[in-house]
Amino acid sequence: MVRLEPRRGRLILHLARRKFDWVIETRYWRNPTIGFLIWLLLPIVIYYFASLIGLKPVALLSTLISANILAMICIPLTLQIIGTGRVNFGPHFFVAIGGYVAALLSKNFDVHPALTLFTAFAFGCLIGLALSPITIISKGLYFVLITLLLPFILWEFVYWRSDIFGAETGIPGVELLFWTGDLITDLMYYFYLSFIITFVLLLISDRVLRSRYGFLMGVINEDEEIAATYGTNVNRIKIITFTLTSGAIAIAGWFLAHYQGSFTGPAWLTPAFLVIILLTTTLGGKGAIYGIVISSYVIAILREVTRTTLGEFSTVALFTILLIFLYLLPEGFWGLYRKKRYREYAPSIRIRRREVT
Template identity: 60%
Template sequence: MVRIETRRGRLIIDDLFGKRYEWTVEPRYWRNPIIAFLAWLVMPLVVYGVYTSAFGVVPVALLSTLVFANVLSMMTLSLGFQSIGTGRLNFGPHFFLALGGYTAALLNVNYGLNPAITLIAAFAIGAIVGLGLSPITIISRGVYFVLFTLILPLVLYQVAYWRSDIFGAETGIPGVDALFLTGDLILDLFLFLYTSLAIATIIMLIYDKVLRSKYGLLMGAVNEDEELARMYGVNAPFIKVVIFTFTSGAMAVAGWFLAHYQGSFAGPAWLTPEMLALILLTSTLAGKGAIYGQVIAAYIIVILREVLRSTSGELGLAALYIIMLVLLFVLPEGFWGLYRKRRYREYYPTIKVRKREVL
């Protein structure tokens, strides 16, 4: 008879077809990022499985929420990475999202370009505009930088109405080709979900890789003390321009996805202070410089928003922000801090320790 037992950190399956199998499951040897990634990957399927078994209906609302969590992840990942690399807090991330959305929608609807080309175009436009604006990361700082970036979405909002013939004002640009149209709604939803997840993953891996490289250290130096970093020969302006340009392009990709996901894109719906508040608070609650934390925070906040939307009625948003405020008090290092605290004495190294050793 097959026996399954756990002993001394091992999973043992005995007497399975006459053989004995043993695996070491001691947590200290686990590759936590891989486990977390796998959990992220299977989560939609788990949600789908639990919900359909329990209620007999497909949890479309929850799955749609997860799609938005991925979009928010794209934004917060880029904002967090940008903050590290430029030492500036950008109050206009949704401006770049709208740029990407408009680029994709306009090119697709007016010129019939397919989503693959509009993806490249959206990233390129986001990056070019980011590059054009990047000198501001060198010459401006503090609240002045904040105001500068805060004005960008306000200007685009005004322009969207002023040139409603191009941007469609409040109704936006309808008729954008959907990325997936299989005829099976649930399949489409899963395809959108995993596409957005893949984009967020790629963005996350790129940022993670950069942060673990020597450029990550340089970014950290710029973030910590720009003057000092320059004294040590770090080309801070170059780093800031490159980071601002790339992250702007990545934020535009979130807009590209939204345009091809919803089949239309209306800038004024996204260029709102509420969107900024959501991105900023989520990014802050992620934890300082925590790239993985951005995804965790985006998921927690977006799911929380959906739960409160369904349960708290008119006070749903107030409740969401009250919870976020409380979290600011109880999580001094954000969601990522919870994990870091638990892992503090364990073997798994942190980015900084490893890089310090290398140097």
């Protein structure tokens, strides 16, 4: 029994015994819904728009995919930063772990992508679990340093055993996820896959942050000792958070490997990629996971625009623009949107240090 009932200012949909109402008046529209719809329809709109004015949509679509990949890395990273109270400067290490696991398994043992996804996640978790004691032992800058050194270690290791990891040439011959013969269709599939992954990560993170555990994570982010004084098992929450989010970051590496058909660690283990990840998280807003989607799109599009228009000078231009953003938007893009709404709790991300002034 489906019935549509128009009322003043709203539309009510009766579905069997349940009611769904949709407010017509624009100021009551829910922004997440609008954002979700825009995000969902973006590639299709771009595709038709591009074909209308005779542009090739390939570059546009791959930019959107790289934005999704960026969001895929930054959403778990934000969760991790909140839950451990420490800023991880080695997220690309976990991306590379996931990428290498997926690529090696797929190339050498012909493992199905679904299985490599699981393995990449599990392996990322495992490495995260092995490294999780550092979230308890070291604080502030020291944690930053250890995590900053991790990608360097992997980099050196990859070059040392280049017979396995292929160093700069990478590991070719990874099974592609979609192979229809039409590049645009493939890219559409890739976009929607990355979209689904990102969206699921976003939903999970949102749920977690709104839950009781998310609340405790927020307190840990603010003041660990207080959290412990009031009965929170800080170490357990930190270890669980670090482990699971490390695995989630490794999923991005899995996607990269199967999207490009090869995985080249040294291309991702660079400080430049680290800066892009970090700035996506910070420009997203302080601990705001929705802001990350916005900032990853802004940064990915910016990267593509500078790359196509400025050529050799593009990196300089990109990083200068990002630096200017950092000066002008200390609260991030999300901060612009919700300037006055302090009632909703937003944990701040910062590195705790001895006060100087």
